[in-house]
Amino acid sequence: MDKILIVKNVVKYYHDKVDTLALNNVSFDLEKGIVCSIYGQSGSGKTTLLNLLGGLDSFDSGEIIVDNQNISKLNDDELSFFRNQKIGFIFQFHYLISEFTILENILMPYLILNKKTNKEIINKAKELADIVNIEDVLEKYPDYISGGERQRAAICRALINDPSIILADEPTGNLDSKNTEIVMDLFLKINKIKKTTFIIVTHDEKIAYKSQKIIELKDGQIVSIRENK
Amino acid sequence: MTNKFKMLEFFIAFRFLKYKLFRSLIIILAISIGIAVQFFVAIIIDSTQANLIKRTLGYSSHITIKPFDNDKINTKIKNPENFLKNLDLNNFKKIVASVEGGVLVYDFSGKEEKSAKLIGFNNLLDKDLYGLEENLIIGEKNIKNGEALIGYGVYDDLKLNLNDFISIRNNIGDFKGVKVIGVFKTGNQLTDNYILMNKEEVQDFLGFKRYEYSSLLFQVNNVFDSDKIKRQILNNYNYPYEIYEWKEKNKQLLNGLSAQSTSSIFIQFFILFSISISIFSIINMKIVEKYKEIGVLKALGMKNKKITLVFIYMSFILGISSVILGLIFAFLILNLFTNLVKNEQGLPLFDIVIKTNYFIATVLFNIFSIALAGYLSSRKISKIEPSKIIIGG
Numbered sequence: 001m002d003k004i005l006i007v008k009n010v011v012k013y014y015h016d017k018v019d020t021l022a023l024n025n026v027s028f029d030l031e032k033g034i035v036c037s038i039y040g041q042s043g044s045g046k047t048t049l050l051n052l053l054g055g056l057d058s059f060d061s062g063e064i065i066v067d068n069q070n071i072s073k074l075n076d077d078e079l080s081f082f083r084n085q086k087i088g089f090i091f092q093f094h095y096l097i098s099e100f101t102i103l104e105n106i107l108m109p110y111l112i113l114n115k116k117t118n119k120e121i122i123n124k125a126k127e128l129a130d131i132v133n134i135e136d137v138l139e140k141y142p143d144y145i146s147g148g149e150r151q152r153a154a155i156c157r158a159l160i161n162d163p164s165i166i167l168a169d170e171p172t173g174n175l176d177s178k179n180t181e182i183v184m185d186l187f188l189k190i191n192k193i194k195k196t197t198f199i200i201v202t203h204d205e206k207i208a209y210k211s212q213k214i215i216e217l218k219d220g221q222i223v224s225i226r227e228n229k
Numbered sequence: 230m231t232n233k234f235k236m237l238e239f240f241i242a243f244r245f246l247k248y249k250l251f252r253s254l255i256i257i258l259a260i261s262i263g264i265a266v267q268f269f270v271a272i273i274i275d276s277t278q279a280n281l282i283k284r285t286l287g288y289s290s291h292i293t294i295k296p297f298d299n300d301k302i303n304t305k306i307k308n309p310e311n312f313l314k315n316l317d318l319n320n321f322k323k324i325v326a327s328v329e330g331g332v333l334v335y336d337f338s339g340k341e342e343k344s345a346k347l348i349g350f351n352n353l354l355d356k357d358l359y360g361l362e363e364n365l366i367i368g369e370k371n372i373k374n375g376e377a378l379i380g381y382g383v384y385d386d387l388k389l390n391l392n393d394f395i396s397i398r399n400n401i402g403d404f405k406g407v408k409v410i411g412v413f414k415t416g417n418q419l420t421d422n423y424i425l426m427n428k429e430e431v432q433d434f435l436g437f438k439r440y441e442y443s444s445l446l447f448q449v450n451n452v453f454d455s456d457k458i459k460r461q462i463l464n465n466y467n468y469p470y471e472i473y474e475w476k477e478k479n480k481q482l483l484n485g486l487s488a489q490s491t492s493s494i495f496i497q498f499f500i501l502f503s504i505s506i507s508i509f510s511i512i513n514m515k516i517v518e519k520y521k522e523i524g525v526l527k528a529l530g531m532k533n534k535k536i537t538l539v540f541i542y543m544s545f546i547l548g549i550s551s552v553i554l555g556l557i558f559a560f561l562i563l564n565l566f567t568n569l570v571k572n573e574q575g576l577p578l579f580d581i582v583i584k585t586n587y588f589i590a591t592v593l594f595n596i597f598s599i600a601l602a603g604y605l606s607s608r609k610i611s612k613i614e615p616s617k618i619i620i621g622g
Contacts, residue, residue: 056528056616077532084530095525099244109529111234157529 004164004197005030005053010062012048012220022048023059024220030213032164033195035187037208040217046201047169049217053199054087054167055079067164084113088158088196090168094150096142096157102129102149103138106156113161121160128156131193132186148179155186159196168200172207184210238535241526242542245519256511257550260504264555264595267500269562271591272583274493278486280579282452285482288359288415290325290446291455292462292474303469305441312445313353315465320458323448324354328428330435330443334379335396336387343386345379345422347397349431351442358446359420361413367391368411372427377407380421381414397424397434405434497591501598504551508602512544516607523610524618533611540610544603548596556592 012023023045030036038046051057052064055071064071067086074082083089088109096105106125107117114121129135132152137145142153151171158166168187172180184207187198200211208214209228216224233240246253294312296303309326318324329348335341350357361370361378368391372378377395389395393409407426415421432439449455455474462472476483516523526536567577 051616054528057614080527080530080532082530083528089528095521097522097525099241099248108526111237112526112529112531112535115237116234 002032003029004032004067005199006063006065007053008063008065010049010052010059010064012045012052012057012059022220023052026062026217026220026222028215028222028225030197030199033191033197034213035191035198035200035211036213036215037211038199038201038215038217039203039205039208041203043219044217045220046203046217048220050167050169050199050201053165054089055083081113084109085161086164088161088163088166090151090154090158090166090171092170092173094142094147094154096150096153098142101139101141102134102145102153105142105153106138106160109157109161125156125160128159129153131190132156148175148182151175151179151183152186155183155190159190159194162194163196165197165199168198170201170203172202172204180207238538239542242539242546245515245522245539246543246546253547257547257554260507260547260551260599261554261558263500263504263507264552265558265562267497267504267595268556268559268588268591269566270496270500271493272559272563272581273566274489274496275584275587276579276582278489279582281482282486284416285479286452286475288364288417288420289475290358290444291449291452292447292459292472293444294447294462294468294470294472295444297471300469305437305443306445306470307442308440309351309442309445310353312466312468316462318354320449320454320461321354321447322450323352323356323358323446325358325446326351326353326442327358327444327446328431328435328437328442330399330431332400332424333398334383334387334424335398336389337394337396339396341387343383343422345383345397345424347399347424347426347431347435349426349428351428358448359413359423359425360415361411361425364413364415366412366414368409370411370413372410372425374427374430375407376410376426378411378413378425379409380423381412382418382421383424384409384412399434401436403434405430501595504595505598505602508544508547508599509606511547512540512603512606513609515543516540516610520613520618523613524615527613527615537604537607537610540607541600541603544606545596545600548599548603551599552592552595 006029008027010023010026011021014020014022026049038049040046048057052059053066055074059072066082069082069086071079071082096102097108100108103125106128107121110121111117126135126138129138132155134149134152134156137149142150145153151174172183175183187200188210190196191198198211200207202208212228214226214228215222216226294306296305306326313324327348327350329346332345332347334343334345356362366381368378370378379389379395383389387395389409391409391412394406395409396404396406398404429439432441437443449458452475456476459472459474523536527533563581567581570578572578
């Protein structure tokens with residue numbers, strides 16, 4: 001199977017008044033099209049690792065190769081392009097932009113690069129909305145829909161550019177159990193339909209066990225990598 | 230939906246402002262008041278200055294060529310048309326060859342007398358120096374032999390009426406009777422004590438030949454250039470006459486005008502400075518308010534330069550709206566001012582003068598300063614780290 005992600009001996013320090021080791025020689029790889037959880041308690045380094053995988057932060061040594069692209073060699077503009085094309089982010093908080101409709105929010109990653117819409121992309125957005133059951137709220141603004149609907153809209157936004165990887169940081173952290181179930185089922189459904197690779201950061205074992213691969217972190221180091229058949 | 234995203238950064242900026250519309254309108258209103266004050270003060274100062282210049286210099290000579298007081302040989306200016314051959318006439322608004330002399334004026338009864346200046350003139354360039362067309366208050370301005378136009382000072386002091394006869398007496402005691410056919414009022418005390426008659430009659434009465442004159446009077450297009458033009462005249466021709474320009478004889482007026490111009494510039498500068506500081510602070514505030522949105526846009530792949538452009542557009546939108554509204558306010562206030570503040574005749578105190586080029590330049594400079602303030606405050610955007618804002622936040 002193709003490798004979508006290769007992480008080799010990555011070391012990350014937070015350079016404040018004191019240098020703090022956040023990730024210590026982390027290495028792993030991922031096949032294309034799988035759902036992977038990065039599991040660990042608070043402070044284990046899982047969010048730091050996600051930041052690095054998404055090109056949102058830099059690291060001190062090692063290599064990260066995403067879809068055959070070594071992101072440590074990219075400059076700011078190239079990283080922006082990389083994030084736009086290769087990565088879809090789903091955050092714990094939806095971070096939809098209140099000033100735009102749900103449809104405009106979903107299209108935003110596409111608009112950043114293309115600066116115009118066409119029937120094709122709008123239909124694609126509507127299809128995604130349909131998959132996640134928010135087709136009725138596309139013309140509404142985020143403040144006027146429920147928390148679950150907002151998170152589903154964020155999922156659509158993450159998918160609009162057909163990214164190589166979806167990075168989800170505690171995506172169900174702000175949701176009730178019903179919506180948590182809905183969102184996880186959606187991830188698995190989208191993974192099945194579109195073969196999109198998911199990396200989900202979570203401290204919740206139940207969510208981790210829905211994934212095909214679980215990488216457990218503790219104190220900035222990988223303690224185990226398990227295949228979940 | 231297709232076209233509105235062509236300028237995505239502008240679209241985002243507009244939406245950011247539109248979302249908290251009331252607050253955006255308050256910001257625009259506040260800045261526009263500053264701009265209104267800036268333009269109002271500038272226009273009022275420019276107008277009072279222009280009116281002052283018009284009143285003191287509008288119907289006076291800016292550059293004068295006349296014989297030296299002590300010169301026994303060149304006591305009169307001969308054939309003044311020859312002087313024009315060496316001059317760049319583009320510098321001048323009006324050129325008049327004047328024959329003049331001090332006289333005593335008597336009313337018809339001979340009881341009331343007054344000193345005045347008798348003038349006959351020959352317009353060498355453009356209309357008359359004394360603005361008879363706009364300054365005539367009664368009667369007519371076409372003087373024939375035996376007729377005179379008198380200034381309001383003479384008319385009022387001698388308590389004359391239109392068509393009255395007056396006697397004028399020259400310095401050798403000769404008398405001449407003339408009929409008053411018109412009265413003019415320039416608002417300048419000096420000019421309003423003139424008596425204007427046919428040039429030939431004045432030349433005969435004061436002992437001048439037809440080609441002889443007392444002085445050559447010039448009005449320049451820009452009064453503040455009179456010293457420069459005087460030097461050009463001196464360079465071009467070796468006159469055996471005295472040449473002086475208005476600044477040499479009106480140092481107090483000049484100082485007053487300079488002070489007025491300087492204070493206008495200072496006031497405008499400081500108002501514009503405070504407006505720019507306000508915009509700088511407002512955009513800074515907006516950036517802080519939008520930290521999360523900025524982080525999200527970066528995470529979605531928007532480049533730093535493009536995000537910076539969003540905030541420059543915001544300051545641009547705020548700036549243009551404020552300038553437009555400020556101009557409207559300025560003109561409303563001006564209108565109110567000119568309608569409320571009037572002289573004893575019930576007319577506005579002065580005419581409003583707007584220097585178009587300067588006005589346009591100020592508007593553009595305002596907009597540029599505001600946009601620059603927006604740019605400077607948005608430079609911090611590149612330092613915002615999305616990882617710190619959105620993940621784990």
